[in-house]
Amino acid sequence: MSDLLRLSASEIAAQVSRGGLRASAVIEAALARIAEVDPQVHAFLSLRAEPARRRAEEIDQRVRSGARVGSLAGVPVAVKDNLCDQDGSATCASRILERFRPSYSATALRRVEAEDAIVIGKTNLDEFAMGSSNENSAFGPTHNPWDLDRVPGGSSGGSAAAVAAGEAVLSLGSDTGGSVRQPAAFCGLVALKPQYGHLSRHGLVAFASSLDQIGPMARSARDCALLFNAVAGHDPRDATSLSRDPRIELAQLETLPDDLRLGVPRAWLGEGLDPEIRSAFEATCARFEACGAHLVDLELPDPRHAISTYYILANAEASSNLARFDGVRYGHRAEGVHDLHAMYERSRGEGFGPEVKRRILMGTFVLSSGYYEAFYAKAQAARRLLRRAFDQALETVHAILIPTAPTAAFRLGEKSGDPLAMYLSDIYTITSNLVGHPAVSFPAGATQEGLPIGMQLCGRAGDERTLLALVQAHEGRHDGVGAARSAASPVTGLLGRGPAGEGWR
Amino acid sequence: MSRESSQANRSREAQQEAEQTAARLAVALSSWEAVIGLEVHAQLRTRTKLFCACSTAFGAEPNSQVCPVCLGHPGVLPVPNREAVVLAVRMGLATGCAVRERSIWARKNYFYPDLPKNYQITQFDRPICEHGEVRFAVAAGPRSARLRRIHLEEDAGKSKHPEKAGETLSRIDLNRCGTPLIEIVSEPDLRGPEEAYAYLAALKEILEHTGVCDGNMEEGSLRCDANVSVRRRGETALGTRTELKNLNSFRFVEKAIIYEILRQIARLETGGTIEQETLLWEPALGRTRTMRSKEDAHDYRYFPEPDLPPLIVSPDWIAEIALALPELPEAKRARLRRAYGLGEGEVEILVRQPEVCDYFEQVVAGGGDSRLASVWVLTELVGHLNRLGRQITDSPVPVPEMVALLQRLAAGKLTGKLAKMALEEMVDTGSTAELVIQAHGWEVVSDDRAILQFIDAVIASNPAGVAEYRAGKDSNFRWLVGQVMKLSRGQVDPRRTEELLRQALADPDA
Structure with missing residues (x-):
């Protein structure tokens, strides 16, 4: 693997814009790396090799002519395949959209390109972002680059694996209940779920509109902030996007709040939490204390209530959002049917995978007459209570520290037969989606087996800056995945010491 | 039998049938009461759709x-x-509704090919407007119906099922999809087809008057569903209702409601019950089907x-919209009657044509006599504009010129005939009243000596007519006046001419 891919995004952009590094060279290195490892990792569903090469040449041309280039000049970016791409696809890893060609590009995608990043391909995901392992992809699962027998997490597993395997330097995922944070934890990356409304959802194929946020994934807090800055901000095409400018001055990542206080909901660290994750958590707490943070015990509502609330609301919205995939105008249409209802039933029956069907059924049920009050309305009320409890807690602390997931990456097939067990892997992440506030996952050690462990900071409304500053401070005291094994698989062997190790920042 | 006579027979039969239906309805409603609520969908007159920038133009x-x-x-x-x-x-304010400052959009989920998302964005439990009232009149006197709510929603597309080579094809046109609508839901306050008709007419008038909707039922800008039930007179509980759809004209609304009232009463009187169901009006057959x-x-x-x-609709925004609300038809009728002493017919024309009304009121405000102005604007000027296919907002005769013309007419400086000729020329050339009148020398001759010269000439050249008049044939007088007018090219003062002519004819020496 080329050393170019070990450079940070800000370093690549800086060198490319100065003419010291050609964007074309970076792209060739990334494409070579993809050719080398993606047959095993399967992070990508489609590549944009030729358009990426043309973009790179065009950027190099502009640099040579002395023109200004963007803040992500020449940086190879992988984009989750549920973001519409006018020049490519938006399959959502579903048969129903396998051959769909979007007629426009998502705002986030247009914005990264406007900063001269180069989209090299579209990444694998759980079908319609429904899942926590990437095993729900209709086109086969992505493998965790740290251990190819394990899942990369989900649903943005392809975006996480692509960066972890050195196939891209940055990636965009989407996070409805933890879908950028949990895969980031499993793959040893930094991933931000922004404040709801800070990133335009225009062009993101909706799973659950009130929870979905696009999230940047990177190998460091600084790169994560760089990508966030490129895509964040108001978009007139999204009525739920906020008007304030959420972008972060990178220099501000160097400073932490005075009298820094971090909340720890001790009661959340019980049942189901892997002992190795727990001890990594305690070590992380100690490092933050060494940074000057004062740790405060917090009482927060039982996260199991959040799970129930989440699966009612998310599936209700999904049942409606996915109604448009009916075979009438685009997407898969069943052959040989002669009446409308048969066309609906067969097209959807053939087009959707089992997890998507399960969620549509659950969502339809909780909205049905006679059940709405008992399920949907109650979940809405629970969501309001949760938001209030979180806001109250965040009045006394700058952020809440918890693990990202109760375990490290599990084995392929280990949980795919047990949806409830799978849903529990979101237990620490979904609250931030229900509340709407930002949250970040960052690498904080490895298991005995050498698998990455991720920790999570959940912040105050609209305050991505403090979260990323905390992650950067933590990076200064810890080398991320650290002692993760170096030669366990062909892919990680090439990765060397790990994302936050020497040569990565 | 010829085609004409068979057609005449058919229309005679239709009229007989209508009379019979009316008689049956009158009998039925002597012991039963109809309870009707209307749901009216009105397409908002916006340039673009409710949630995107696509055009809403029809056709x-x-x-x-x-x-x-x-x-x-x-x-x-x-x-x-x-x-x-x-x-x-605006429609909420025009109908006295309370406007909700924080209303909620909702999804209504159902699968249909002309609904691309398979849900419609509408409003459900928190609509934008509630608790209004619409006043209207029926033969028996003034009535009103309460409005339950007005909510915003997007329209669906249109499905068509043309036959081609014996096969039914399905075609979908999504141009209308996403067009903004308001649904106006009345309480069940209407007590028969006449009230339903009058309510709908009043609603349409307000929609048009406020510029909210063009009111075009043929193009589907205005669509109506009716909820109909009946109960024995004196009862207060509501009967089981049915919902009538596809009422695409005022006539259909009335006919379908009459049909449904009679159907329900007949069923109940024979011991049957009413099923709560949705019925489709079939205009060609004159009946409903489930x-x-x-x-x-x-x-x-x-x-x-x-x-x-x-x-979110802030109080300031509501106040701004209220300020721009035009005068409503009922208030306008009363004011026009009171302020200008106009008759019913003239008031109706002015209420229906707000631009004509504005012009008229400006003429009166500019010093034109209101009686004269009503005739000269509503009949003469509008007649010319119709001839030219022009709108009054685009009138070649600006308000001050119309005032100038009418003031000359009122002062007796111009005869009606001359004024008509002057107006025609003003319309055709865009010239001013003064220039046209000067150019033709169309000043009224009110000098007795000048008038008498015309009279003498007429008497001299029409001895037979004069003789007949003197012998008692009174009708010749008007003819002789006409001869004088003709000879003077309409310039003589008509009243003075008549006086002088009578004197002259009474004088046998003349």
């Missing part, structure tokens, strides 16, 4: 006014049209639209 090439948003493509999001909100609030029964009723699974924040 374009199918599927030419669409974009990823109204086509329901993956990843698109709705962004509300501010003007649609203004129009909905569209869906209660068991088949959709479960629309309404829930708050997560792609849209609550719709």
